Amino acid sequence: MSDDATFEKFKGCAVEVLQVDPAAIVLTASFADDLDADSLDLVELVMALEEAFDITVEEDELDGVETVGQAYQLVTAKL
Amino acid sequence: MQIGLGEDGPIKGRRVVVTGLGAVSCCGVGAPALFEGLLSISYSEDRRVPDFDAGAFFGAKELRRIDRFAQLSVAAAAEAVTDARLGDVNPDRAGVIFGTGIGGMTTLTAQAALMAEKGPARVSPFLAPMMMPNAGAAQIAMRLGWNGPAETVTTACAAGTHSLGAAARLVASGRVDVAIGGGGESVMDPLAFAGFQNMTALSKSGVSRPFDVARDGFLMSEGAGALVLESFEHAQGRGARIYAEILGAASTADAFHITAPRADGAGARRCIELALSDAGVEATAIGNINAHGTGTSLNDLAESSAINAVFTEGAPPVTSAKGVTGHSLGGAGAIEAVASVLTIDRMLIPPTAGLETIDPEIHLDVVCELPRPLERPLVLSNSFGFGGHNGCVVFGPRP
Numbered sequence: 393m394s395d396d397a398t399f400e401k402f403k404g405c406a407v408e409v410l411q412v413d414p415a416a417i418v419l420t421a422s423f424a425d426d427l428d429a430d431s432l433d434l435v436e437l438v439m440a441l442e443e444a445f446d447i448t449v450e451e452d453e454l455d456g457v458e459t460v461g462q463a464y465q466l467v468t469a470k471l
Numbered sequence: 472m473q474i475g476l477g478e479d480g481p482i483k484g485r486r487v488v489v490t491g492l493g494a495v496s497c498c499g500v501g502a503p504a505l506f507e508g509l510l511s512i513s514y515s516e517d518r519r520v521p522d523f524d525a526g527a528f529f530g531a532k533e534l535r536r537i538d539r540f541a542q543l544s545v546a547a548a549a550e551a552v553t554d555a556r557l558g559d560v561n562p563d564r565a566g567v568i569f570g571t572g573i574g575g576m577t578t579l580t581a582q583a584a585l586m587a588e589k590g591p592a593r594v595s596p597f598l599a600p601m602m603m604p605n606a607g608a609a610q611i612a613m614r615l616g617w618n619g620p621a622e623t624v625t626t627a628c629a630a631g632t633h634s635l636g637a638a639a640r641l642v643a644s645g646r647v648d649v650a651i652g653g654g655g656e657s658v659m660d661p662l663a664f665a666g667f668q669n670m671t672a673l674s675k676s677g678v679s680r681p682f683d684v685a686r687d688g689f690l691m692s693e694g695a696g697a698l699v700l701e702s703f704e705h706a707q708g709r710g711a712r713i714y715a716e717i718l719g720a721a722s723t724a725d726a727f728h729i730t731a732p733r734a735d736g737a738g739a740r741r742c743i744e745l746a747l748s749d750a751g752v753e754a755t756a757i758g759n760i761n762a763h764g765t766g767t768s769l770n771d772l773a774e775s776s777a778i779n780a781v782f783t784e785g786a787p788p789v790t791s792a793k794g795v796t797g798h799s800l801g802g803a804g805a806i807e808a809v810a811s812v813l814t815i816d817r818m819l820i821p822p823t824a825g826l827e828t829i830d831p832e833i834h835l836d837v838v839c840e841l842p843r844p845l846e847r848p849l850v851l852s853n854s855f856g857f858g859g860h861n862g863c864v865v866f867g868p869r870p
Contacts, residue, residue, distance in 0.1 A: 428861075
């Protein structure tokens with residue numbers, strides 16, 4: 393899967409869970425400040441990503457994840 | 472309405488009036504649609520709320536995280552608040568008592584299926600706040616920003632009526648100036664249907680026939696009702712339009728059987744007597760009884776016994792909304808409260824749909840086929856729930 397296709401898949405999960413404009417899902421976007429997402433939103437997003445990418449993300453791996461870029465990196469590191 | 476017992480007898484509370492109405496039912500969205508549906512006997516065939524647009528009340532993300540029963544509850548409450556033209560209220564002196572029989576069961580069954588298929592790691596982190604029975608009350612309080620008591624009464628099919636009584640008592644006691652009382656339900660779910668079907672509570676013929684000799688059970692529906700209650704002084708002070716007064720309410724338990732009412736209706740009878748006493752009115756003052764009237768063999772007979780035992784000089788005309796609305800469990804009492812208030816407002820009793828031949832063992836004057844003028848502007852509304860929970864509310868004309 394190309395990087396672009398991977399990000400599109402990531403973006404699809406984020407749009408579905410967070411119900412935001414796809415254009416808002418950029419690497420620099422902050423979940424809390426730009427996407428109105430709280431900690432439970434992140435839990436739900438990670439579940440969607442686990443399902444979509446067939447990966448497992450442990451709870452403590454989410455510590456410090458505040459931006460789309462950080463979350464995307466977390467996912468791609470497992471592929 | 473009484474709020475305690477003093478040395479000289481019962482202590483009367485502040486007068487409580489109804490200033491706003493909201494309902495979502497199988498008759499449509501809105502209290503006017505409900506009453507028109509009752510008068511003209513029209514409803515959606517599947518007994519769901521037709522044309523309900525939850526998107527009018529919630530953002531796209533919220534919609535995925537709020538069970539339909541809470542969506543319907545919020546819709547009814549929002550309509551009631553708009554109808555009351557409430558404006559600014561002191562949030563510390565405003566409360567919500569909103570009931571449900573079951574809560575977010577459709578969310579629960581969907582998540583249980585998901586867990587069976589994909590394992591516990593895929594269960595929604597929103598399962599708990601979606602399925603909790605207090606989700607309706609919580610969502611309503613959050614939307615309005617009201618900081619007074621926000622609580623949920625879950626007494627099965629009596630929950631809507633009990634919630635209204637509790638909300639009225641909250642206003643009467645002086646704890647709050649404004650309260651929303653009501654209830655909502657949506658368990659149009661195969662698991663719920665199976666459970667009610669197997670206990671033989673649901674109609675096999677698919678027709679809701681309260682008090683009819685051929686009645687064979689209730690028809691499950693979804694819906695919610697909400698009433699804005701205020702102290703009379705608060706309503707007067709802001710020049711509010713007043714629909715009616717809540718004169719009294721009562722609650723009793725059969726303490727008898729988990730589903731069946733006592734055949735002699737003794738628990739229901741006591742509840743009606745206490746509600747009349749709370750209201751300080753004689754039985755002869757009541758102009759209409761908005762019955763629980765589910766169309767089950769046991770309920771209608773026991774309710775008839777209870778009514779006749781209290782109204783010894785002849786019971787007033789009785790009607791059951793459930794011929795039209797079906798039975799929305801914890802929403803039913805609240806929807807019927809809205810109908811009772813509009814019965815007084817319009818001085819017109821809606822007919823009982825589905826009733827063709829009254830059961831010869833039921834000795835009641837049941838309004839059927841056409842609406843009938845209300846002769847005395849006091850209405851008693853009954854609700855009885857599995858578990859033996861009895862609830863009654865007495866409505867009167869605006870002061």
